[in-house]
Structure formats: C-alpha cells, structure tokens
Amino acid sequence: MSWELTAADLPDLSRGAALLGTGGGGDPYIGSKLVERVLGAGAITVLDPDDVTADALVIPTAMMGAPTVMIEKVPAGTEAVLALRTLESHLGRRADATMPIECGGINSMIPLAVAAETGLPVVDADGMGRAFPELSMETFAVYGVHGSPLAIAGERGDCVIIDTGDDDRQMEWLARGVAIRLGGVGHIAEYAMSGDEVRRTAIPRTMSMALSLGRAIREAREQKRSPFDALAEALSTTLYSHMRELFVGKVVDVERRTTDGFAKGHARFAPLDAGDELEIAFQNENLTAHLGGVLIAIVPDLICVVDAETAEPITTEGLRYGQRVRVLGISTPALMRTPEALAAFGPRAFGLSDEFFAVESR
Incomplete structure (x- = not known):
C-alpha cells in the first residue's frame, strides 16, 4: 500500500536507515537536512512496489564515494536532480519514479530530496537491503538489471555519462574514478528499470521498514523501555x-x-x-x-x-x-x-x- 511521507517522519526514517546501513550509507543528519530544505510542509508519495505499473520507468538516485568526505564537503543539493535529468536526456524518456539503491543514512534520503524537488514518487524498495560500498553490489545486478548507463554529477554542474553495457564492475570502476576527481563524492542516477523489474530484483518495502525501526527505537526511549527489545520485536516480523x-x-x-x-x-x-x-x-x-x-x-x-x-x-x-x-x-x-x-x-x-x-x- 502506498503512503505519504512528511518532514515529521524524517528523524525516524534516517535513524532506521542508518541502522540498516550497517555503518555506511552516509551521514543521516546531512541527508535529512537535504530533504527538509526542499520538502518544507509538503509530502512525498512513497509507492509500494506492487503499485508501480509494469512499464513505468524507475530511475534510482544516490550518492557514491567515501562517507568521511561528506563531513567536510556538504552537497550543494542540486547534484542528484542533475544526474537524473542527464540520464533521462540520454535515455530519451522521463522517469515515472525514483528509488534508493541502498539503505543508509544519506542514501535513503537522496531519492526523497529528488522527489521533493521534482514531484516524482519514490518506490518503497532498494537494491541492497543494507549498504554496500560498490555500485555493482546490487540485487538489481544479481537478478538481471544492469546499472549502465549511469549519470554522475558534481556540485559545480559537472556531469558524466558512463555506459559499459552489462559490465557493472567496469561501471563501478570508472564511476569511482570520476567521483574521486569530483572531490571524493558524486551523485548518481543508474539502474533504470521497469516496474516489473523492480518487483523481480529489489528488496521490497525497506523504506517503510526503516521508518518503523526508527520509530520503535524512539518510542521505546520515550516510554522508558529497552530500545533493544523494541528493535528485536520490530525486526521479528520482517x-x-x-x-x-x-x-x-x-x-x-x-x-x-x-x-x-x-x-x-x-x-x-x-x-x-x-x-x-x-x-x-x-x-x-x-x-x-x-x-x-x-x-x-x-x-x-x-x-x-x-x-x-x-x-x-x-x-x-x-x-x-x-x-x-x-x-x-x-x-x-x-x-x-x-x-x-x-x-x-x-x-x-x-x-x-x-x-x-x-x-x-x-
């Protein structure tokens, strides 16, 4: 079932996503602030994977690079939309939705910032179910959807298209080199796929799960209960x-x-x-x-x-x-x-x- 996300949900979502990110995925505070800046009092539609039409074009958006760089090099906030628009132009078609490539503090937030800026919905799924360091480490790739062509953008308006066909490891290697030369991080749009491919290759409903985990931790604290017991209970049904x-x-x-x-x-x-x-x-x-x-x-x-x-x-x-x-x-x-x-x-x-x-x- 699809649902609406507001700024009030961001602290719980970023907490749960940071947990699933297993130490990576970028700083959750920076990510939530990027979304708050463009969302304001509005709302973002989060689409259940079952609600995405079979022929919809879904383009995931994210950040890549070393998370340590983000502490000193805060994004301008324009990079991810630039990457999306560049890939759309290359494909000759506009996206119908965006989606995270992974769970993680900032990479669960980048698609939300893109959605708030463009009006696109976000699909409640991702391609890792946690965070991994390399772009080729995706369930998308494992089950037959390839990341190329990829668009990568920097804060100064630089943007590069990388097309390596079905060689996702070569795509990762080239994109990593570009990210380094953009100052250590870049924002990307990749793994363009149909709604049917989302259902076949993605880990479903990880965004709503991250929200529920973050909420369970917070509510347990407020009620003076063990947040660890609450977390174990929330996970047990997932x-x-x-x-x-x-x-x-x-x-x-x-x-x-x-x-x-x-x-x-x-x-x-x-x-x-x-x-x-x-x-x-x-x-x-x-x-x-x-x-x-x-x-x-x-x-x-x-x-x-x-x-x-x-x-x-x-x-x-x-x-x-x-x-x-x-x-x-x-x-x-x-x-x-x-x-x-x-x-x-x-x-x-x-x-x-x-x-x-x-x-x-x-």
Whole structure:
C-alpha cells in the first residue's frame, strides 16, 4: 500500500536507515537536512512496489564515494536532480519514479530530496537491503538489471555519462574514478528499470521498514523501555527476522583512512568488564566482526554499532574513542543469501577468505 511521507517522519526514517546501513550509507543528519530544505510542509508519495505499473520507468538516485568526505564537503543539493535529468536526456524518456539503491543514512534520503524537488514518487524498495560500498553490489545486478548507463554529477554542474553495457564492475570502476576527481563524492542516477523489474530484483518495502525501526527505537526511549527489545520485536516480523547482541563495550581504537574512494579501516572494542576484545573491519560499511580472534559475523549480514543506552546507530566515520556501544548482528533476507547474491556481495567479493555463515546460526 502506498503512503505519504512528511518532514515529521524524517528523524525516524534516517535513524532506521542508518541502522540498516550497517555503518555506511552516509551521514543521516546531512541527508535529512537535504530533504527538509526542499520538502518544507509538503509530502512525498512513497509507492509500494506492487503499485508501480509494469512499464513505468524507475530511475534510482544516490550518492557514491567515501562517507568521511561528506563531513567536510556538504552537497550543494542540486547534484542528484542533475544526474537524473542527464540520464533521462540520454535515455530519451522521463522517469515515472525514483528509488534508493541502498539503505543508509544519506542514501535513503537522496531519492526523497529528488522527489521533493521534482514531484516524482519514490518506490518503497532498494537494491541492497543494507549498504554496500560498490555500485555493482546490487540485487538489481544479481537478478538481471544492469546499472549502465549511469549519470554522475558534481556540485559545480559537472556531469558524466558512463555506459559499459552489462559490465557493472567496469561501471563501478570508472564511476569511482570520476567521483574521486569530483572531490571524493558524486551523485548518481543508474539502474533504470521497469516496474516489473523492480518487483523481480529489489528488496521490497525497506523504506517503510526503516521508518518503523526508527520509530520503535524512539518510542521505546520515550516510554522508558529497552530500545533493544523494541528493535528485536520490530525486526521479528520482517525479512530481517533475527537479531543477536554480539558485544557490549567501548571503543578503544579506530584506524580509518580515505583511499580509492572508500573509507577503509578497523575499529577495536574492549568489554566493560573482563573478556575478549572485538574487532570490526569496514569498507564504508562494517564487513566482519571478530571476538577474541574468532569470526562471529560477516557480510552480507548486518553488523551494526549502536549507542549502548539509546540504540542510536553509529556510522563508521562517527566512531570515536571512548564511546559506549552495543554491536548487533542482524540477518539479511533470503534473497541476499543465494549463491548468486553471495558471489556479488558476499565475503569473496571483498577479498575475504572466510565463508559466509548466518548470524543466527552462532
């Protein structure tokens, strides 16, 4: 069922999207402010995937690059619409709707800002069900829709079309180089598809789920209940039905560098009492969690670092020494655990030698 989103929904939506972004996807505060600037007192129509007509043209919009850059290089706010219009001109057809490519703080917000600016509806689905660092790591690509042609735009009005046919990895490589030369980030329009292809390849209703998760955390705080119990309950009826608490402790070290268009590094956490330390490796998003040297969670399952008391999600660029945190493991949908999906965004896609195992199995 389709629904209307207003500015009052943005704090809950950005909180839930940041959680699903598993440390990546960009700063949720910046994203919500981009939408507020153009939305005002208006509303955005969010289309259920089942309500998108079969031949509708859906063009997802997003930001790509290193999330660390966004802290100092705030978008002008014009880039995503420019990318959309450039791709529409290249295709010779106007979009009927836009859509996120991933869940994440800013990348759940970019399509909303585009919708508020253009009047387009936003489809309640995405192509990752979380956040991943590379454009080729999409369920769209896994199940037969390719990202090319892609349009990428910068804040100075620069715009480039990249067309690599069905080679999504080459598209990612070229677009990453352009994003670096645009200052570390670029805004993109890609994976143009029909309504039928949305239903076949996308993770459905992730935007409404992010809103419900963010709302569950907030309402639990207001009612003096455990936000972690509320979060587990809210997840239990979704495609992400299993949540495990992996660790409770504090940040004792963060090694982070911006390189090759990504934020890469490791974070180390010490328990509040006696016990083993936890180490998380990340590339924009959290990839692995090792407790005392033993692997306890791995991509594509979600590894989420949140405030130990409030359950507020903490992005990889937001990790700081001394933060008290809980680390949560959340299962991904079955659509993201098939052999085809794991080949695209499982451990081996990140150069890891470990095999995938379900977080709920440990």
